[in-house]
Amino acid sequence: MNGKTSRRKQLFLFRWKEYGVGYLFMLPWLIGFIAFVAFPVGWSLWNSFNQVFITSEGFKYTWVGLNNFRRMLIENNAYPIILLTYMQEVLLIIPLILIFSFFVSLLLNERFPGRAWMRALFFLPVIFATGQVIMELFGQGAGQLPFVQDYKLDVILREYFNESTANMLLGILGKAVIILWYSGVQILIFIAGFQTIPKTVYEAVKVDGASPWESFWKITFPGMLPFIGLNAVYTIVDLFTFPLNPVMEIVRNNMFSPTTGYGYASAMAWLYFAIIMVLLGITLWLTYRATKGRGDVR
Amino acid sequence: MLLSFRKQITFSRISLVVFLTGIGIFMLLPIIFLFNNAFKPLNELFLFPPRIFVQHPTMYNFEQLFLHTSAGVVPFTRYLFNSVFIALITTFSVLIVSTMAGYVLSKHRFHFKAFIMGAILIALMFTPETVAIPRYLIVSGLGLKNSYLAHILPFLASPVAVFLMKQFIDQIPTPLIEAAKLDGATDMYIFIRIIIPLTSPAVATAAIITFQTVYMDVEGSTLYMTKETMKTLAYYVEAMTLNIPGVAQISIASSIGLLMFLPNLIIFLLFQRKMIQTMLHSGVK
Secondary structure, X not given: OHHHHHHHHHHHHHHXXXXXXXXXXXXXXXXXXXXXXXXXXXXXXXXXXEEEEEEOOEEEEEEOXXXXXXXXXXXXXXXXXXXXXXXXXXXXXXXXXXXXXXHHHXXXXXXXXXXXXXXXXXXXXXXXXXXXXXXXXXXXXXXXXXXXXXXOHHHHHHHHOOHHHHXXXXXXXXXXXXXXXXXXXXXXXXXXHHOOOOHHHHHHHHHOXXXXXXXXXXXXXXXXXXXXXXXXXXXXXXXXXXXXXXXXXXXXXXXOOOOOHHHXXXXXXXXXXXXXXXXXXXXXXXXXXXXXOOHHHO | OHHHHHHHHHHHHHHHHHHHHHHHHHHHHHHHHHHHXXXXXXXXXXXXXXXXXXXXXXXXXXXXXXXXXXXXXXXXXXXXXXXXXHHHHHHHHHHHHHHHHHHHHXXXXXXXXXXXXXXXXHHHOXXXXXXXXXXXXXXXXXXXXXXXXXXXXXXXXXXXXXXXXXXXXXXXXXXXXXXXXXXXXXXXXXXXXXHHHHOHHHHHHHHHHHHHHHHXXXXXXXXXXXXXXXXXXXXXXXXHXXXXXXXXXXXXXXXXXXXXXHHHHHXXXXXXXXXXXXXXXXXXX
16 A cells, blocks of 8 residues: 555656656746737737727727627628638649749759759748848839740730639749749758658669659658648748738738727737638648658658 | 760759759849849939849948938947847747757657647747737836847747747657667756757758847837837838938938848858758758
C-alpha cells in the first residue's frame, strides 16, 4: 500500500519534471502571446457582437448580437463582392505559387556553377515584398509585365478563349509578378526540404532500375509532402495579410466611420478570418492525411 | 558513349543556368529600379512611361532630403538609432523566444499543446490593424507608452516565427535528442548544443522576416509614442513623404526609399550566406 503511493508520487514527480520543462520553455512566448495577441483578438471578437462608439468618456458598447454580420452581408453592397473576388483570386494564386516555387527549387537543387548566388537571388524578393517598398513599386507601375500590352496578348487571348477563361488567364499574367516575388520563402523551405531526403535512397532506387521520373514521384514527391503543406499554410497567411489586400482596406475604412464603427469593422474582419481558418483547416487536414501512412518517417 | 553522355549533361546544365538567370534578373529588377530612381533628376522621375535606368544621374534627391531633415527638431540620426536598436533587440529576442517555444512544442509533452498550436494558427491570420485599439489599451495600461519596450513587446510573441521553428524542429530526429538525454545532457544543453545549430536555416529565415517587419513598422510609433525622440525611421519617412507638398515629395521619397532599403539588404547579405551554408552541410537528414 505504502509502496504503491510512493511509486505514484514518483511518477507524478517524474511527469511534473518532464512537463515542467515544457511549461518553462513555453512561458516567455505564452506571456507575450496572451498579452498582445490572444487578449486583443478575443476583445475584437466581443466587439464584433457589439455596436462600439468611441466617445469622450471612452468606449460605449451596445450588445447587438449578430446584427453586425447581418448588416454587412445584406445592407453593405461592397463587402461581400470584394470578399468573393479576392477569395477567387487567392485560390488561383496559391497553387501557382506552390507549383512555381517547387519547380524552381527543384532546379536550384541541381549542381551547377554559381548555385549559391542563384539561391540568394531567388530569396531576395523577401526583403522588399512586404509593406512600404512593394506599395511604392506598384505605385510606380513596376508591377506589370510590359509584354502583355506590347504584343497585344489580351486581344489574342480573347479571340481564342471565351470571355471568362480569357479574363482568368489575363488575371494570372497580371499576377505573374506577385507570384515571382512572393515565392522566396517557399523556395527556401523547399530547398531545405530536399536536404532531408537521404542521397542513399536515390542511389538505391537507381540501382533497382527506376527512371528519374519514377524516382521523383516515388521518392521526392512523397518526401516533400509535409513541406508542401507547410508552404501552403505560409502562402495562405502571406497572401491574406498582404498590404494591398482590398478586404483589409474596407475594414480599415469602416473602423472609424461614424455610421458603422469599430464593432462593425471587427465583425467584417472576423468573417474574413473565419473563411481563412476554414481554408487552413482543409490544407492541414489534407497534409495530415497524405503523410499519415508514413508517420514514423517524420 | 561516355562522351555523348557528358555532352548531354553540359547542354542541359547550360539551358538550366540560362533559364534561372532569366528569372533571376527579373527578381533583381525592383532593386535596380530603387537604386536608379534615387539618382534620377526630377524630369526623369515624372517621365511617362517610366524608365528603369537613369539617364543623367544626380545627387539632387539626396540634397533635398538633407535640406528637409536638417530643418527638423529631432536629428535624423536619432530616428535611425531608434530603428536599428529596436529592430536588432526585437529580432534577437523573437528568435530566442520562438525557438524555445518551438522546441518544446515539437519534442516535449505537456498539457494544452494542441490548444496552443490552434491558437498559433488563429493568430497567424491576424493583421495588426484589426487589434490596434485593444493593443493600445494594453500598452497604455501597462504604462509602456514612450518607452522602447512598447516597440519591442508587441512583436515578441510572433506566431509566424514559432510556426516555422516548430515545423523545422519536427525534422530533427527524436532519437538524437533521446541519445543526448541518456548521456546525461540537460534540456538547456540539448537546446543550445543540438537544437539551435540544427535549426540555423530556420533561424536565419525567421531573423530576416522579423527584422523586415519590425524595421518597416509604423504602428508602434504612431500609436504608442507621443515623444518625437522615441519614434522610428519608418514613421519619419512616412510622415515626411505625406506632409511635404509638391514635387519635392516625389524627389525625397525616391532617395529615402533607397536609404530605408539598405539596412534590409545588409541584413539579408549577412544572413543568407550563413543560411545557404548551413542548408548545404546541415545534419538534418
